[in-house]
Every structure is written in C-alpha cells, then in structure tokens.
Amino acid sequence: MAATASTMLPLGTKAPDFSLPDTTGKTVSLSDFKEAKALLVVFMCNHCPFVKHILSEFVRLAKEYQDKGVAVVGINSNDVGNYPADRPEMMAQVAGQKGFSFPYLYDEMQQVAQAYHAACTPDFFLFDRSRKLVYRGQMDDSRPGNGQPVTGADLRAALDAVLADRPVPEAQMPSMGCNIKWKAGQEPDYYA
Numbered sequence: 001m002a003a004t005a006s007t008m009l010p011l012g013t014k015a016p017d018f019s020l021p022d023t024t025g026k027t028v029s030l031s032d033f034k035e036a037k038a039l040l041v042v043f044m045c046n047h048c049p050f051v052k053h054i055l056s057e058f059v060r061l062a063k064e065y066q067d068k069g070v071a072v073v074g075i076n077s078n079d080v081g082n083y084p085a086d087r088p089e090m091m092a093q094v095a096g097q098k099g100f101s102f103p104y105l106y107d108e109m110q111q112v113a114q115a116y117h118a119a120c121t122p123d124f125f126l127f128d129r130s131r132k133l134v135y136r137g138q139m140d141d142s143r144p145g146n147g148q149p150v151t152g153a154d155l156r157a158a159l160d161a162v163l164a165d166r167p168v169p170e171a172q173m174p175s176m177g178c179n180i181k182w183k184a185g186q187e188p189d190y191y192a
C-alpha cells in the first residue's frame with residue numbers, strides 16, 4: 001500500500017480560514033471556534049485504510065480533548081466523483097456509526113486542503129489559542145499492518161503541551177496516509 005507523507009507546513013503558520021458544510025448541511029467556520037483553547041484540524045475521508053486504522057482511537061482522543069477545551073474539526077477534501085465512498089451522505093453515515101463528537105466538513109472545491117497544504121489522509125494540524133500552527137504530523141507510529149498499537153501518543157503529547165502552555169517540540173514526524181484525491185487539474189504545486 002503506497003503512502004503519502006504530510007507536507008509539514010511551517011510551524012507558526014496562522015490557521016487558514018474555512019467555511020464549509022458539515023454532514024447536516026450546516027456551515028461551520030474557523031471563527032466558530034474562537035473561544036477554544038486550541039484547534040485540531042484533521043483532513044480525513046471515509047475510504048482510506050490509514051484513516052480506518054486510527055479512526056476509533058481518534059474519535060476517543062477527540063472527545064477526550066474536546067472535554068478539555070480543544071476544538072476538533074474533520075475535513076474531507078476528496079474528489080467524490082471518482083471516490084463515491086467519500087460522498088457527503090456517506091460522511092454522515094460514518095460520523096453516526098463512529099459517534100463523531102466533532103463536525104465533519106466537506107471541502108468540495110478542495111480550496112481548504114490547498115490552503116492548509118494538506119497532502120494525505122489522515123493529516124493533522126494543531127493550532128494554539130492564537131491559531132498559530134504548533135504541531136503537524138502523525139497521530140502515532142501505528143500504520144496498517146506494522147503491528148504497532150494505535151495510541152495517539154504523538155498527537156496527545158502535542159495537545160497536552162498546548163493545554164499546559166508549554167512549547168510543543170519541533171521534532172515532529174510527518175503523518176502518512178493515502179494521498180488526497182484531487183480533481184483533475186486541481187493537484188497543487190506543493191504536492192508534486
């Protein structure tokens with residue numbers, strides 16, 4: 001199974017704005033989370049084996065840290081014309097089955113993925129209270145088939161540091177996963 005690594009957007013980058021529909025059709029925007037202690041944005045989808053591998057633990061992690069004041073948002077930017085398992089109605093089904101406590105947004109025009117320099121699913125971006133990027137990378141060392149348990153260790157360490165007002169270590173491992181499924185002619189330059 002071929003894997004794509006995250007682009008490792010520069011630390012300190014301001015969170016790019018977004019305004020996207022969730023699985024109920026309600027528009028969710030970056031500004032909706034201005035009171036949150038931190039913001040975790042994850043680019044994900046329904047069909048990717050890397051996402052499926054971590055999803056149950058990620059849902060637990062998201063709920064745990066939402067209870068501590070972290071806002072969590074999932075974004076699907078895949079081309080649903082070629083990947084129908086990622087259609088909005090299927091997103092709603094997965095969110096319901098897995099008990100998502102966070103909004104799952106659909107980036108139909110793929111502009112939000114491009115603004116974040118997202119490259120793979122899952123691709124994690126953690127922003128501090130001032131919405132500066134402090135972590136981008138893997139959830140943990142686990143990958144489908146490598147025998148490592150899914151713990152969320154790397155992401156948890158970053159979240160704990162942000163919540164304790166400690167610096168997040170700059171040595172961060174890129175996330176690995178399926179490449180974002182770009183529409184024809186939409187693949188961004190940073191992705192090549």
